[in-house]
Amino acid sequence: MSAPGTFMAMESGAELLRFSTCGSVDDGKSTLIGRLLYDTKSIFEDQLAHVEDVSRRRGDEYTNLALLTDGLRAEREQGITIDVAYRYFATPRRKFIIADTPGHIQYTRNMVTGASTANLAIVLVDARQGVVEQTRRHALITSLLRIPHIVFAINKMDLVGWDEGVFRKIEAELRGFAARMDVADVSFIPLSALHGDNVVERSDKGPWYKGPALLHQLEHVHIASDRNLIDVRFPVQWVVRPQAKDHHDYRGYAGQVAGGVLKVGDEVVVLPSGFGSRIARLENFDGPLDEAFAPMSVTVHLADDVDVSRGDMLCRPANRPVVGQDLDAMVCWMGDLPLTPKNRYALKHTTRNVRALVQGIEYRLDVNTGHREQGVAKLERNDLGRITLRTTAPIFYDEYRRNRTTGSFILIDESTNGTVAAGMLLSEPR
Amino acid sequence: MPHYQLDHLTALEHEAIHVLREMAAERERPCLLFSGGKDSIVLLRLAEKAFRPARFPFPVMHVDTGHNFPEVIEFRDRRVRELQERLVVASVEDSIRRGRVVDPKGPRASRNRLQTTTLLDAIEEQRFDALIGGARRDEERARAKERIFSHRDEFGQWDPKNQRPELWSLYNTRLKQGEHFRVFPISNWTELDVWQYVKRERLELPSIYYSHERSVFARDGMLYAAAECVERLPSETPFREVVRFRTVGDMTCTGAVRSRAATIEDVIAEVAASRQTERGATRADDRATEAAMEDRKKEGYF
Numbered sequence: 034m035s036a037p038g039t040f041m042a043m044e045s046g047a048e049l050l051r052f053s054t055c056g057s058v059d060d061g062k063s064t065l066i067g068r069l070l071y072d073t074k075s076i077f078e079d080q081l082a083h084v085e086d087v088s089r090r091r092g093d094e095y096t097n098l099a100l101l102t103d104g105l106r107a108e109r110e111q112g113i114t115i116d117v118a119y120r121y122f123a124t125p126r127r128k129f130i131i132a133d134t135p136g137h138i139q140y141t142r143n144m145v146t147g148a149s150t151a152n153l154a155i156v157l158v159d160a161r162q163g164v165v166e167q168t169r170r171h172a173l174i175t176s177l178l179r180i181p182h183i184v185f186a187i188n189k190m191d192l193v194g195w196d197e198g199v200f201r202k203i204e205a206e207l208r209g210f211a212a213r214m215d216v217a218d219v220s221f222i223p224l225s226a227l228h229g230d231n232v233v234e235r236s237d238k239g240p241w242y243k244g245p246a247l248l249h250q251l252e253h254v255h256i257a258s259d260r261n262l263i264d265v266r267f268p269v270q271w272v273v274r275p276q277a278k279d280h281h282d283y284r285g286y287a288g289q290v291a292g293g294v295l296k297v298g299d300e301v302v303v304l305p306s307g308f309g310s311r312i313a314r315l316e317n318f319d320g321p322l323d324e325a326f327a328p329m330s331v332t333v334h335l336a337d338d339v340d341v342s343r344g345d346m347l348c349r350p351a352n353r354p355v356v357g358q359d360l361d362a363m364v365c366w367m368g369d370l371p372l373t374p375k376n377r378y379a380l381k382h383t384t385r386n387v388r389a390l391v392q393g394i395e396y397r398l399d400v401n402t403g404h405r406e407q408g409v410a411k412l413e414r415n416d417l418g419r420i421t422l423r424t425t426a427p428i429f430y431d432e433y434r435r436n437r438t439t440g441s442f443i444l445i446d447e448s449t450n451g452t453v454a455a456g457m458l459l460s461e462p463r
Numbered sequence: 464m465p466h467y468q469l470d471h472l473t474a475l476e477h478e479a480i481h482v483l484r485e486m487a488a489e490r491e492r493p494c495l496l497f498s499g500g501k502d503s504i505v506l507l508r509l510a511e512k513a514f515r516p517a518r519f520p521f522p523v524m525h526v527d528t529g530h531n532f533p534e535v536i537e538f539r540d541r542r543v544r545e546l547q548e549r550l551v552v553a554s555v556e557d558s559i560r561r562g563r564v565v566d567p568k569g570p571r572a573s574r575n576r577l578q579t580t581t582l583l584d585a586i587e588e589q590r591f592d593a594l595i596g597g598a599r600r601d602e603e604r605a606r607a608k609e610r611i612f613s614h615r616d617e618f619g620q621w622d623p624k625n626q627r628p629e630l631w632s633l634y635n636t637r638l639k640q641g642e643h644f645r646v647f648p649i650s651n652w653t654e655l656d657v658w659q660y661v662k663r664e665r666l667e668l669p670s671i672y673y674s675h676e677r678s679v680f681a682r683d684g685m686l687y688a689a690a691e692c693v694e695r696l697p698s699e700t701p702f703r704e705v706v707r708f709r710t711v712g713d714m715t716c717t718g719a720v721r722s723r724a725a726t727i728e729d730v731i732a733e734v735a736a737s738r739q740t741e742r743g744a745t746r747a748d749d750r751a752t753e754a755a756m757e758d759r760k761k762e763g764y765f
């Protein structure tokens with residue numbers, strides 16, 4: 034929801050930051066989110082009244098801010114979040130979208146879903162427990178999904194008397210882990226979600242901590258260079274061809290830029306045909322553009338009359354994606370039935386739909402230890418593993434670590450229409 | 464703004480355009496639900512941004528209870544004419560005439576709930592497979608988990624416990640016979656984003672969103688338009704008041720607020736202020752808060 038206090042300030046246009054939150058049950062995730070919403074004045078009167086009322090009736094000592102973020106009724110009754118829920122708040126600097134995801138191992142797929150669009154992840158750690166198996170799992174998933182920034186929120190510092198030693202020990206352990214996971218940017222913040230210390234404002238508790246409060250970190254983390262502005266990738270989504278006299282020769286290729294910067298005059302190649310042309314015009318509804326970058330939705334006009342349709346991709350002649358049918362990928366399995374070699378699925382990658390045959394399972398990744406288990410016959414729901422696929426037609430892709438848009442795909446079970454896997458493409462085909 | 468960076472409204476706009484084009488490319492018979500309210504007016508602009516200079520690859524549909532504000536109906540017809548798009552009106556009165564639903568009678572009667580039947584009948588008759596709606600995740604808690612492509616079974620029902628995961632910007636748009644999607648391109652927008660966009664795009668809204676004088680009556684601490692289709696109790700005497708409406712639903716259940724907000728800037732300032740009311744404040748403030756609640760409940764109607 035929008036912050037009333039910052040309503041006017043927001044008008045000038047702030048940046049958007051998407052972040053996901055993960056923690057184990059009782060680490061204080063709901064309390065933390067409630068605290069962020071409450072302290073940034075993002076709560077409506079009626080919501081707060083409701084929460085105060087429920088807290089009072091339950092005999093809670095404090096107004097239970099965790100209640101602000103409870104979702105569907107069944108989940109509420111179980112007292113846990115079991116799906117991804119999205120929440121919104123804003124400050125004058127940024128508008129935030131939170132993907133609130135559950136932490137339990139049986140909900141790995143929800144965590145993956147929330148992480149897929151995030152610029153940043155907050156991983157909660159209970160200061161009393163220190164780094165536990167679940168913490169390692171959350172960090173591992175975050176790094177696999179290549180969320181560029183991880184903030185470890187060391188919560189419940191009040192319960193360990195704001196002891197610096199406790200914090201430093203956790204920090205050291207997680208730093209070592211993050212280095213092995215190849216995470217670009219990690220930070221550590223000691224806080225108390227319950228009392229609000231170091232959440233929105235810097236607290237005078239724990240003067241040994243010299244870093245920013247969590248909100249400050251969220252407002253200032255540098256995300257501009259996280260996108261790929263080098264490799265031009267434009268998956269054609271929709272061909273605009275008005276059936277009207279005054280637009281007789283109009284033929285525009287509409288889509289969302291997936292990488293690089295498109296410029297008028299640039300030489301381009303159309304995949305899969307390989308025809309070359311030049312960008313004659315770039316435009317959107319508001320008028321012509323000189324250039325376009327991710328994630329802009331624009332329309333491209335080519336100088337030549339080449340045949341282009343949905344599912345094709347425009348790129349630069351000297352910088353092309355991999356064109357391949359033999360895929361090597363990390364997948365998070367989400368289906369009810371397991372993944373086994375020889376299964377066939379529909380595969381959606383950018384704006385392209387093909388079919389895929391599972392060739393083999395290289396290994397299953399133990400998400401708690403990072404251990405690679407070879408020789409497994411199947412992947413069960415919530416498993417992560419590396420597989421090989423063969424598609425019916427080539428797709429045009431980049432390694433996921435280089436481009437999260439052209440490096441990702443989903444698998445769909447054609448009998449149920451369920452989305453059964455999230456896939457991240459690895460290196461070159463063999 | 465640093466170079467190669469979009470402000471949040473533009474980022475949300477481009478995401479919504481992507482959603483609309485994806486739906487148009489992958490579904491055969493979409494349609495855009497238009498209520499005449501600010502959210503669906505924003506949707507029309509987004510559709511222009513996604514498909515112009517071509518026509519929309521879908522018609523615009525309004526579910527008309529027969530008890531709508533005349534100003535809104537006038538606005539609807541004019542807007543669709545300006546856009547030169549096709550309007551489908553699904554009429555609750557038709558459903559009543561055909562015996563699909565029973566018209567409730569009496570002072571508290573409202574046709575609001577009958578709309579669902581009319582809508583589902585229209586979906587079946589026209590074989591629509593994707594309905595674009597203006598619902599937002601910030602409206603209420605249950606919606607926080609609703610997908611952008613929200614699946615409906617053959618009974619038109621949403622199963623919140625069995626939703627397809629939505630990853631990256633890869634939408635699974637597959638359906639079985641008889642099923643459909645509700646597609647929510649502005650899922651990630653807040654009410655504030657919508658108002659800012661209305662302002663930025665200089666979108667015209669139906670006149671009842673702005674302050675005007677009209678005949679109203681009080682009920683349950685709210686003000687309602689005194690109109691023929693809204694039956695009043697003997698004690699509910701109409702009086703003149705300067706008001707505006709924060710939503711544009713059925714007249715029988717859409718409350719007005721006392722307001723002098725005559726421009727978009729005034730309205731934005733007023734919406735901002737009403738959120739800041741302290742609990743236990745004056746009655747006038749309470750009323751504004753209640754109106755805010757109404758806002759969110761109704762706009763999520765579809």
Ligand SMILES: Nc1nc2c(ncn2[C@@H]2O[C@H](COP(=O)(O)OP(=O)(O)O)[C@@H](O)[C@H]2O)c(=O)[nH]1
Pocket residue numbers: 056057058059060061062063064065099188189190191192224225226227228
């Ligand atoms: N003392 C203390 N308790 C906390 C803190 N954060 C959360 N809690 C408590 O921990 C319990 C679990 O918190 P909750 O937010 O529901 O955890 P979740 O399961 O991760 O969402 C609740 O009783 C909270 O009041 C904190 O910083 N300090």
